[in-house]
Amino acid sequence: MFNLFKFQNYRFYWKVRSLILFLKFKINSLFFKGNLRIKEVKEELSITTQLAWLSSKTILFSIFIVIFLELLEKVILKLLPVDKTIFLAKTHSLITGNPYSLENFLMTIASVLGVFLGLYFTAVSIVASSVFTTVPSDVRELYLREKIGNTYIKILAILLAVSIIMFGYRIFNYYPGILPIVLMLIFSCISIFAFVMLGIRAFSFFDPTILADTIFSDLYANIKLASVNGLKWSDSSLQSHYHKLAAKNINTLNNLVEICLKNPNLYKKSVPLLSWRVCYFLKDYQIQKALIPTDSYWFSRVPKYKDTFLVDGSVLQIALQTQTSIQPEVITDNYWFEDEVFKILTNMLKVMLDSHNIAIAADILDGINKYFEELGEKLEGKKCCGMLKNIETVMEPYFLGLSEDKCKGTGDINFALFDRYNMLLLSCVIGFNKFSREFKLSSFMQSVDSILWEDKGAIYRSSVMSITLERLEFLQKRLEFEQKVEGKFISPVWYRRQLVGIKIGHVINECFESVVDSLQKFYVDSSNILLDKKLIVLTTYRTRRGLEAFSKIQVHLSSIKKLIEGFDKFNIEKELPWPKWDWDTIEKRIDKNNDSLIQQEAKCLPMLSLINKTENEPDLFGETYHRICQECFESLSNNKDEKFSIVFPSLFISALQAHDLLRVSYKDRDARTQILISFQPLSDLIELSGYAKIYSELFSSPNLWQTCQKSWDNYLSNQVKKDETIKYIITSYQYKRAQFGLFARDIWKTNWQMELNNKLRENNLINSRFRGDDYWKGLEGKQIHKSPFIRTLCRGRYEPFITASEIFLLVYFVKQHGINDFVDNRDFIKHLEEEEALHNEDKA
Numbered sequence: 001m002f003n004l005f006k007f008q009n010y011r012f013y014w015k016v017r018s019l020i021l022f023l024k025f026k027i028n029s030l031f032f033k034g035n036l037r038i039k040e041v042k043e044e045l046s047i048t049t050q051l052a053w054l055s056s057k058t059i060l061f062s063i064f065i066v067i068f069l070e071l072l073e074k075v076i077l078k079l080l081p082v083d084k085t086i087f088l089a090k091t092h093s094l095i096t097g098n099p100y101s102l103e104n105f106l107m108t109i110a111s112v113l114g115v116f117l118g119l120y121f122t123a124v125s126i127v128a129s130s131v132f133t134t135v136p137s138d139v140r141e142l143y144l145r146e147k148i149g150n151t152y153i154k155i156l157a158i159l160l161a162v163s164i165i166m167f168g169y170r171i172f173n174y175y176p177g178i179l180p181i182v183l184m185l186i187f188s189c190i191s192i193f194a195f196v197m198l199g200i201r202a203f204s205f206f207d208p209t210i211l212a213d214t215i216f217s218d219l220y221a222n223i224k225l226a227s228v229n230g231l232k233w234s235d236s237s238l239q240s241h242y243h244k245l246a247a248k249n250i251n252t253l254n255n256l257v258e259i260c261l262k263n264p265n266l267y268k269k270s271v272p273l274l275s276w277r278v279c280y281f282l283k284d285y286q287i288q289k290a291l292i293p294t295d296s297y298w299f300s301r302v303p304k305y306k307d308t309f310l311v312d313g314s315v316l317q318i319a320l321q322t323q324t325s326i327q328p329e330v331i332t333d334n335y336w337f338e339d340e341v342f343k344i345l346t347n348m349l350k351v352m353l354d355s356h357n358i359a360i361a362a363d364i365l366d367g368i369n370k371y372f373e374e375l376g377e378k379l380e381g382k383k384c385c386g387m388l389k390n391i392e393t394v395m396e397p398y399f400l401g402l403s404e405d406k407c408k409g410t411g412d413i414n415f416a417l418f419d420r421y422n423m424l425l426l427s428c429v430i431g432f433n434k435f436s437r438e439f440k441l442s443s444f445m446q447s448v449d450s451i452l453w454e455d456k457g458a459i460y461r462s463s464v465m466s467i468t469l470e471r472l473e474f475l476q477k478r479l480e481f482e483q484k485v486e487g488k489f490i491s492p493v494w495y496r497r498q499l500v501g502i503k504i505g506h507v508i509n510e511c512f513e514s515v516v517d518s519l520q521k522f523y524v525d526s527s528n529i530l531l532d533k534k535l536i537v538l539t540t541y542r543t544r545r546g547l548e549a550f551s552k553i554q555v556h557l558s559s560i561k562k563l564i565e566g567f568d569k570f571n572i573e574k575e576l577p578w579p580k581w582d583w584d585t586i587e588k589r590i591d592k593n594n595d596s597l598i599q600q601e602a603k604c605l606p607m608l609s610l611i612n613k614t615e616n617e618p619d620l621f622g623e624t625y626h627r628i629c630q631e632c633f634e635s636l637s638n639n640k641d642e643k644f645s646i647v648f649p650s651l652f653i654s655a656l657q658a659h660d661l662l663r664v665s666y667k668d669r670d671a672r673t674q675i676l677i678s679f680q681p682l683s684d685l686i687e688l689s690g691y692a693k694i695y696s697e698l699f700s701s702p703n704l705w706q707t708c709q710k711s712w713d714n715y716l717s718n719q720v721k722k723d724e725t726i727k728y729i730i731t732s733y734q735y736k737r738a739q740f741g742l743f744a745r746d747i748w749k750t751n752w753q754m755e756l757n758n759k760l761r762e763n764n765l766i767n768s769r770f771r772g773d774d775y776w777k778g779l780e781g782k783q784i785h786k787s788p789f790i791r792t793l794c795r796g797r798y799e800p801f802i803t804a805s806e807i808f809l810l811v812y813f814v815k816q817h818g819i820n821d822f823v824d825n826r827d828f829i830k831h832l833e834e835e836e837a838l839h840n841e842d843k844a
Helices: 002-009 011-054 056-079 084-097 099-131 137-144 147-171 178-206 208-226 236-261 270-291 313-321 336-354 358-377 381-400 413-438 441-449 466-486 493-532 536-555 557-566 583-608 620-637 641-665 671-678 680-698 702-717 722-738 746-762 772-777 788-793 804-816 828-843
Strands: 300-304 329-333
Touching (some): 208 236, 208 270, 236 336, 270 336, 270 358, 270 466, 336 358, 336 381, 358 381, 358 413, 381 413, 381 493, 413 493, 413 557, 441 493, 441 557, 466 493, 493 536, 493 557, 493 583, 536 557, 536 583, 536 620, 557 583, 583 620, 620 641, 620 680, 620 746, 641 702, 671 722, 680 722, 680 746, 680 788, 680 804, 722 804, 746 804, 804 828
Antiparallel strands (some): 300 329
């Protein structure tokens, strides 16, 4: 190469070089055209086979008739004393003796096929003139490239040519062979029945979206050519050419969708079908993308301008001296394809919302949900969150602009749309969790070890994740350098594994952080905006999906931890930057977001009771009430006084509203049923209030009991007949307790009691009933709690002998308000006063 350098000053060198490059281009062009021709032949052969298959029933029936007659003829020949050769000779003499019959047959076929061609082009021209006169040129070109019709026309043209050639045989007094005649008969039958099917199919061209098949087929071909399975896949010129072809096809698809969106008659069927096809195409592209080099010119190039104050001094000096701008850095946009195609989906969604086709918009979101789940599984969480922002610009203004009347009911289709919208980020979480469960690190590293690094396309054919391609390409270039310099690979296997492991770890960390950030912004922050707008039902739906998303993240934290811990064995060289995970901070962050969503949902609860629902609609108030009720207890058992101070007052008001609603709903039932059912919400309040007192003393957290006491005090102070209200509560509770049997939420409350018992055992305040060693211990080894209330509650060896409801009635109504209607059968107040007296003596 250095010897040729000296010839660069001579003209003949550049002429020879130009000639060589020209010949190389021509050879590559021939290979490229040949490859395209082979592909076209395969497509035409496939379509021809399909047309033959569609006509097979009738053809087979015709063949059956011919075979049947042939067999019948043979049977007759066997019965009659006639030699077969004589019969065949006479048959041949009939054909040669009457040549006009063959000529008439060929002329008939030619005329019929000519009529078919004329009729088909007439139908096509009618459709084109009525539908495609005002469409863009690329859509008209797409119509002309419709594959099935073009293949059919070619078949007819070939049959016409064959019939003319066979007729030319007769002009020169020759007879065609038997095989051409038989084939002519078969393909004539196919053309006849195919014409019927294509004639019917021509009417479907009034729906332009039928042409999308050709676009998707071409896009699949473009992607395949740009991948390692394509011709000259590493040639940058061809990569750029495939990029241009794909960009043109995407533009055609966009124009086709625009035509469809301008025709309301196509909304019901075509738009949902087309949107789902686009979503599934994007899912397939995620798989094919792993076969394309990350620096391929299939991806677009975009400029990236640096901050002028951070530019190197020499670059800035050159720009000033030459009076030019600072040249930007050209970077690869590896998401250009997804962005361009996703714009089409966003546009479809916007048009459907503007035209109030809510059901179709919901169908579009269903397809996007499937795609987002695929992105989450491929660890494309950051990209998924970016796409969600684009959808937010369309969806949020629509829902914020809904009237107050529409936001009061739950049966409106807008809420089905809103629920699908809220599912988008949750779908990404589901995909990410699926990856964390199913990803096998050991098998992945084995596939990396088995890569033939000498083969440039090996890393793409190894079925590794697309997120690791950039790191694998980095490794391959350096291993190639080692091979050239040292004659072998000198980098150890463990070092390669560590480099790949670091990349995966960083991508997982980035995906997780992006998803959690978006969960907080999309569910927590936006729920505050909806709540400020008084869109109560929308806020409830969003908080529900947010709680579900954070719950799924929280449940799968163990599998994520296990996955990350699996990378530790590959972290040998400690100097390399390794992603860090602060699990305590992550768990606290998730808990904080959960609490925020619960608090928002609790604020919605009182207003949800005002919604009139039917049996065909979900009981949004009832479901939310029970969730908040459970969250109240969990905030007590986890000593979250701030959360309890927000959640319990809303639950208090809602329980009273639920009590009134149940009394009205069951007013036609007998008195016993009405009392037992309507008292359930009040029973929940009494039970939770008792636990508020218990946990307040157990954790030495007076705010818990103060919040509860304040709610009861406010309620009773607003009652005109305070004593009667208290008497009603106590009497209803005693009546319910006297009934035999289990009620709707008794098992639920039993779990609360078991949770309290576990807390007391953890603090060594009571002994286990089922452990023998604890049985013989008796009172020995027990901790003495500083609260007289807890000491009274835990006297004895086992769990408390009194329920939380009884504790509240005794402490609040009997002791504090001096009500004597509730009898203290267990002398709890007496023992409590004794413990308090002892406590005061000790302090004195």
